[in-house]
Amino acid sequence: MKQFNVPNIYRSSLISAVKNKRKQNDKLKKDFTPTLLNFGPVHIYLARHFGFCYGVENAIEIAFTTIDENPGKRIFLLSEMIHNPQVNADLQERGVQFLQDTYGKQLIPFDELNENDVVLIPAFGTTLQVEALLKAKGIQTEKYNTTCPFVEKVWNRSEQIATKGYSIVIHGKPKHEETRATFSHASSNTPAVIVNDMKDTIELAKFITGEKKPEDFYTAFQGRYSDGFDVTKDLRKIGVVNQTTQLATDTQAIAEYLKQAMKDRYMLNDSNISERFADTRDTLCYATNDNQSAVTGMLQTDADLAIVVGGYNSSNTSHLVELCEEKLKTYFINSADKLLSKNEIHHCNWVTKEEKVTLDFLPGKDPVKILITSGASCPDAIVEEVIAKLLTFYPESISIDDMAERLDSN
Numbered sequence: 001m002k003q004f005n006v007p008n009i010y011r012s013s014l015i016s017a018v019k020n021k022r023k024q025n026d027k028l029k030k031d032f033t034p035t036l037l038n039f040g041p042v043h044i045y046l047a048r049h050f051g052f053c054y055g056v057e058n059a060i061e062i063a064f065t066t067i068d069e070n071p072g073k074r075i076f077l078l079s080e081m082i083h084n085p086q087v088n089a090d091l092q093e094r095g096v097q098f099l100q101d102t103y104g105k106q107l108i109p110f111d112e113l114n115e116n117d118v119v120l121i122p123a124f125g126t127t128l129q130v131e132a133l134l135k136a137k138g139i140q141t142e143k144y145n146t147t148c149p150f151v152e153k154v155w156n157r158s159e160q161i162a163t164k165g166y167s168i169v170i171h172g173k174p175k176h177e178e179t180r181a182t183f184s185h186a187s188s189n190t191p192a193v194i195v196n197d198m199k200d201t202i203e204l205a206k207f208i209t210g211e212k213k214p215e216d217f218y219t220a221f222q223g224r225y226s227d228g229f230d231v232t233k234d235l236r237k238i239g240v241v242n243q244t245t246q247l248a249t250d251t252q253a254i255a256e257y258l259k260q261a262m263k264d265r266y267m268l269n270d271s272n273i274s275e276r277f278a279d280t281r282d283t284l285c286y287a288t289n290d291n292q293s294a295v296t297g298m299l300q301t302d303a304d305l306a307i308v309v310g311g312y313n314s315s316n317t318s319h320l321v322e323l324c325e326e327k328l329k330t331y332f333i334n335s336a337d338k339l340l341s342k343n344e345i346h347h348c349n350w351v352t353k354e355e356k357v358t359l360d361f362l363p364g365k366d367p368v369k370i371l372i373t374s375g376a377s378c379p380d381a382i383v384e385e386v387i388a389k390l391l392t393f394y395p396e397s398i399s400i401d402d403m404a405e406r407l408d409s410n
């Protein structure tokens with residue numbers, strides 16, 4: 001895979017050593033067991049895959065190069081480039097301004113832009129409307145477009161399905177930048193509707209089977225269907241695509257549910273269901289799949305707790321938390337500062353996004369076994385800081401440098 005020029009502030013020599021070793025020993029990425037780092041009184045189990053993905057490294061490289069190559073110019077980002085507070089803060093410190101917040105709320109009016117400005121499109125992509133608006137202002141976005149190729153792949157897949165007459169059901173968070181962008185691209189080719197979860201899916205299926213009156217659709221899915229959507233016609237042939245960072249099992253269940261609704265409604269079976277239901281499998285990206293599989297592998301370890309590191313508004317990170325919580329006590333933090341002491345941690349509830357305090361989160365055991373992973377937008381440097389902070393609570397631990405040396409010499 002392509003190597004990107006990512007600032008060293010985001011790298012960690014310890015974690016690079018771990019990842020390189022795992023890569024060498026498992027080139028085909030078949031082994032999802034975690035890596036044990038035995039620090040003595042603390043055993044850290046690092047997930048097989050975590051941290052910056054292709055799309056995030058690509059976006060960071062483009063953003064930092066753009067800053068270097070455009071001294072004196074105003075540089076804007078449409079919204080957060082990725083869902084990581086440190087990376088976004090670093091860009092703002094270097095003078096980059098955000099035009100919208102992560103939910104599309106305007107922070108700086110588009111009217112203030114002119115053709116001399118540089119506008120970066122984030123890794124999630126953007127809507128056709130915003131693209132057209134920037135173009136109309138004479139702003140060239142091609143060079144500064146950090147849209148991840150795996151997001152574009154979903155748009156291309158939607159287009160392919162659309163040409164065969166299928167409407168698109170998008171499984172994603174309706175307000176997420178990527179889902180809004182995918183909805184915009186998909187609905188330029190065919191009718192489209194967004195489902196957030198299984199509850200929405202069950203509702204949508206009732207309009208397919210006729211259990212619900214068509215006129216109720218427009219209230220039930222307000223703000224989530226394309227212009228001119230005709231529920232009496234546009235759910236006769238469908239395909240499902242998803243936000244690239246959804247939970248794989250959720251998308252699979254949603255697609256299966258809708259497929260069954262189509263079978264019931266049109267009396268189809270496995271041999272002819274493709275007439276009305278496009279087989280898209282799922283459109284999760286490789287990083288989402290690898291990171292979720294690595295968490296499943298990591299959870300086979302008998303451990304005391306899990307720590308998941310990443311931005312609180314990061315969808316892919318929240319899903320890793322969701323998976324871990326099913327198995328053991330899990331703490332979702334966005335920096336090492338959240339580990340206040342051996343007795344106190346501040347962590348996020350992935351559903352409500354509220355931070356709460358937990359006392360005595362580390363058991364009085366020797367060794368304490370901790371599972372650690374991070375989201376696709378989290379720098380490895382932050383994961384190393386988290387490990388370093390944990391080690392300060394156990395003065396007899398070996399140091400990070402000694403551990404990195406051991407890994408190098410093995």
Ligand code: SF4
Nearest residue numbers: 053055148150244285
């Ligand atoms: S999580 Fe996947 S789709 Fe999103 S930026 Fe990373 S590689 Fe691209």
